[in-house]
Amino acid sequence: MPNRTTKTNCRLCSYLCGLEAQIEDDKIVSLQPDPSRYPYDVGIVKGCPRFHSNLEFLNHPQRINHPLKRAGERGENRWQQISWEQALNEISEKLLHLRENFGAETLATSIGGPHTTFWPLHRFMNLFGSPNNVGIGQICWNPSIWVNSLTFGWPLENEIDPETTGCAILWGVNPAESDNSLFWRQVLAYNLTGKPLIVIDPRETRTARLATHWLAPNPGTDAALALGMLHVIIAEELYPQQFVEQWCHGFEQLKQQVADYTPQHVAQITGLTTQQIIQTAQLYAHANSASIFHGRGIDQIGANSVQVHRAIACLKGLTANIDRPGASYLSEMPEYIPEIDLELTDRLPAEQRQKQLGRDKIKLQTFEGYERLTRYTLQHGKQLPARYLTSAQPNLVWRAMLESQPYPIRAMIVSGSNPLICQADSELIAKALQSLDLLVALELFPNSVTALADYVLPMAGSLERPVLQTNAGVANIAYGGPQAIEPLHERRCDYDFWRELGLLCGQDEFWPWEDFTTSLDNILNPLGLTWESFCETGIYAPAPEYRKYESYEKNGQPGFATPSGKIELYCEVLNEVGSSPLPVHQSQPGASAEFPLLLITGGRKQPHWASSFRWLKTLKKPGTVPQAEVSKATAESLGLEHGQQVVVETPHGKTSFTLSIVIMKDNVVNVDYGWWFPEQSLAAPELGGAFTSNANMLTTASFETSDPILGQWIYNRIPCCIYPAQPVGQTTTDTNHLQQVPASKEN
Numbered sequence: 001m002p003n004r005t006t007k008t009n010c011r012l013c014s015y016l017c018g019l020e021a022q023i024e025d026d027k028i029v030s031l032q033p034d035p036s037r038y039p040y041d042v043g044i045v046k047g048c049p050r051f052h053s054n055l056e057f058l059n060h061p062q063r064i065n066h067p068l069k070r071a072g073e074r075g076e077n078r079w080q081q082i083s084w085e086q087a088l089n090e091i092s093e094k095l096l097h098l099r100e101n102f103g104a105e106t107l108a109t110s111i112g113g114p115h116t117t118f119w120p121l122h123r124f125m126n127l128f129g130s131p132n133n134v135g136i137g138q139i140c141w142n143p144s145i146w147v148n149s150l151t152f153g154w155p156l157e158n159e160i161d162p163e164t165t166g167c168a169i170l171w172g173v174n175p176a177e178s179d180n181s182l183f184w185r186q187v188l189a190y191n192l193t194g195k196p197l198i199v200i201d202p203r204e205t206r207t208a209r210l211a212t213h214w215l216a217p218n219p220g221t222d223a224a225l226a227l228g229m230l231h232v233i234i235a236e237e238l239y240p241q242q243f244v245e246q247w248c249h250g251f252e253q254l255k256q257q258v259a260d261y262t263p264q265h266v267a268q269i270t271g272l273t274t275q276q277i278i279q280t281a282q283l284y285a286h287a288n289s290a291s292i293f294h295g296r297g298i299d300q301i302g303a304n305s306v307q308v309h310r311a312i313a314c315l316k317g318l319t320a321n322i323d324r325p326g327a328s329y330l331s332e333m334p335e336y337i338p339e340i341d342l343e344l345t346d347r348l349p350a351e352q353r354q355k356q357l358g359r360d361k362i363k364l365q366t367f368e369g370y371e372r373l374t375r376y377t378l379q380h381g382k383q384l385p386a387r388y389l390t391s392a393q394p395n396l397v398w399r400a401m402l403e404s405q406p407y408p409i410r411a412m413i414v415s416g417s418n419p420l421i422c423q424a425d426s427e428l429i430a431k432a433l434q435s436l437d438l439l440v441a442l443e444l445f446p447n448s449v450t451a452l453a454d455y456v457l458p459m460a461g462s463l464e465r466p467v468l469q470t471n472a473g474v475a476n477i478a479y480g481g482p483q484a485i486e487p488l489h490e491r492r493c494d495y496d497f498w499r500e501l502g503l504l505c506g507q508d509e510f511w512p513w514e515d516f517t518t519s520l521d522n523i524l525n526p527l528g529l530t531w532e533s534f535c536e537t538g539i540y541a542p543a544p545e546y547r548k549y550e551s552y553e554k555n556g557q558p559g560f561a562t563p564s565g566k567i568e569l570y571c572e573v574l575n576e577v578g579s580s581p582l583p584v585h586q587s588q589p590g591a592s593a594e595f596p597l598l599l600i601t602g603g604r605k606q607p608h609w610a611s612s613f614r615w616l617k618t619l620k621k622p623g624t625v626p627q628a629e630v631s632k633a634t635a636e637s638l639g640l641e642h643g644q645q646v647v648v649e650t651p652h653g654k655t656s657f658t659l660s661i662v663i664m665k666d667n668v669v670n671v672d673y674g675w676w677f678p679e680q681s682l683a684a685p686e687l688g689g690a691f692t693s694n695a696n697m698l699t700t701a702s703f704e705t706s707d708p709i710l711g712q713w714i715y716n717r718i719p720c721c722i723y724p725a726q727p728v729g730q731t732t733t734d735t736n737h738l739q740q741v742p743a744s745k746e747n
């Protein structure tokens, strides 16, 4: 093809920034931000380190370029190159054989990854008959989707606007380091106004340094803080009484519930001062429009995860910061074909839904829970994607692999995720994956999971596949764009894998779109757009509407899509399933003589994305090492020094880090998340240094410490200790990461 410039999009995070690619001889020779497309700001794109790594990402010598079949023992990391046809035929034959012997539930999937599209995986799984997909969704965004839907009838979007927002709270979220892009720019713009910016985080993060007020509560006590704020707002009558009377359900019960959460009582639980609690409540309630943004910091506090989200939802409802400019608004059902219609959850038979692992232990993150919620959202013609609200409990999936209880899981397809690094209890996961009859990895780069796999399939990534972001089907927004070039080598789009596997498993009638682009034509058709016409602007985002509850009709009345038709301060659905209908702080195990400190982890640090991008030299900063952070007082009390190698140990395991002394809550240890070492041998037992400095050596997803309603496991508030590491010898290196053996004769 002639040399040309073409539109494309970065896919190294979910912003999908618009780019222009210069192509010569079918190769991308340079990339520039496209100022005519989202995010319309060249500075944002140029300021992003990942943008500059795109060409290295595309052409990296370690990219997986061909289908590979295991040639040695599992974990030896020896491979034979095979054709796609052979790979798909063999995988489908094995899956059908396993289904015949153990039932469809014997297949599990692990979802994630910046190069994947979620609905094709779920479509395949529902048609195959298995309810067992796992991911880290439960500790990332899922509780807010659930809780806002329970409280307001649908998920919320939050706004931070210099003109309309009067107070902003960033609760357990650190956009300076986890985002460093559009959201962070919005925070910076808001901050120039001098209006209150309150950051709640045990660490003085870069975001906290910007704040007008920084609160550092004891880990895992956020629900108590939110309840204390509710107490102050109600006691001082800082809420709009007419709005509450007209639109809130259960005010009197909430008032009674928070009566005991006095600032003095909450100060004892949280370690904050009474003045901090009172002032935060007053600043929030006095603002004409106030926003609360929250992140993984409060998604992953185990048994208090749902409770803190419920208490924050009550704060938003009680102060009428709902469907209000500069605060929060209810998003809309997509006007294009939504994910719920693409997943085909209705094709998963009832008896298979009942086999989902965790169904008998978790109250709402189940198909039954989803149906309870959907009864109400459908009153406003809305339906959330089922896959996000019905995942299997990972801990039970790993145990079913090892113990065949309550039934055997013998196969897993891992789509762009590395559960061994990113999910709780890495040792358990490593053993579980090694016990399988079939492990397939759809990946971009070799990692500890590909090293254990039977088949590794090369995925197309950023710049070589179309990308469309639809906010998981919970909002009427879509943005994205085309690939710049055809996939290199034998890389393929994940859609192609799921479709072709589906065809080989007898799903012919359900995969009418021959390629991903054709499926996108179908998705956009209700908007009168094709994929090609959509790509001219690359965005569909109608302006938000406010005060919609005044016009939504329910039984002839305006309102919210909840059982009461109002904002549910008292949640009827939680009451139905035997959980507390009012938010409550649950006391959790604290420090002990053996484990005198509290661990927190899971925070995202740019430029990496969890375990991703560790191969890229352009993203490596010299001297960056996995760190354990403590305060100066904590380090001194333990006789530890900055830069020293330390071991962090919990009741679940131990792993090592370099000590960093920072400003943060005393007696708390924050450890980096997502670390592994591609420069080390990928073969077992090292698995790319998967156990060297891996935060998930310290965690567990067991039910004793998880949320009983949605199953969030705990990352923040794990009792731990920390001590000097023994000097270690040199690590082994193995640069032949995908050691291949010659193809066998039958190929």
Ligand code: SF4
Binding pocket: 010, 011, 012, 013, 014, 015, 016, 017, 045, 048, 049, 050, 051, 181
């Ligand atoms: S990584 Fe994200 S913010 Fe950075 S250029 Fe790519 S899409 Fe944009």
